[in-house]
Amino acid sequence: MRIRPAVPADLPLLQDIERAAGEPFRAVGMAAVADDDPPGLDLLDRYLRAGHAWVTEDAEGRPVAYLIYDEVDGAAHIEQVSVHPTASGHGVGRALIEHLAVRAQSAGLAGLTLTTFADVPWNAPYYARLGFRTLAENELTDGLREIRRAEAAHGLDHWPRVCMRRATAAG
Secondary structure, X not given: OEEEEOOHHHHHHHHHHHHHHXXXXXXXXXXXXXXXXXXXXXXXXXXXXXXXXXXXXXXXXXXXXXXXXXXXXXXXXXXXXXXXXXXXXXXXXXXXXXXXXXXXXXXXXXXXXXXXXXXXXXOHHHHHHOOOEEOOHHXXXXXXXXXXXXXXXXXXXXXXXXXEEEEOOOO
């Protein structure tokens, strides 16, 4: 498994990964999530140019997972981490998150944050196994509150969502 920065040729493949990774949501009654459009090429390109887009390659060098992140209120905020179903269960998502944790610590960021569905097994329960904890409302930073407002406006609050955080050694 090789993690590397995304390159421009990867961007359409990241959209394909996102579409495929969304399909399992149908089985838990969340077809709207599965049908949601992947991030646009322009947005993915902004993450790429900022150095905030990473991929995991398969043996042929094709991306099978990706992670994009922002810096939000002193933390590396995971905007999206998606794994193609053919690669799920092999630790590629975990490896991307650990890669980001090392980078965040080196950059002096206090932790990793994310927002996710509370009751989907491969969402909040998975991240809890990786050391993330659910934040109480009074622990949310202004940036996390803004992210949650945008998610609600996009319709994601149809299902319970949470903000989660994991400290780095710097935080």
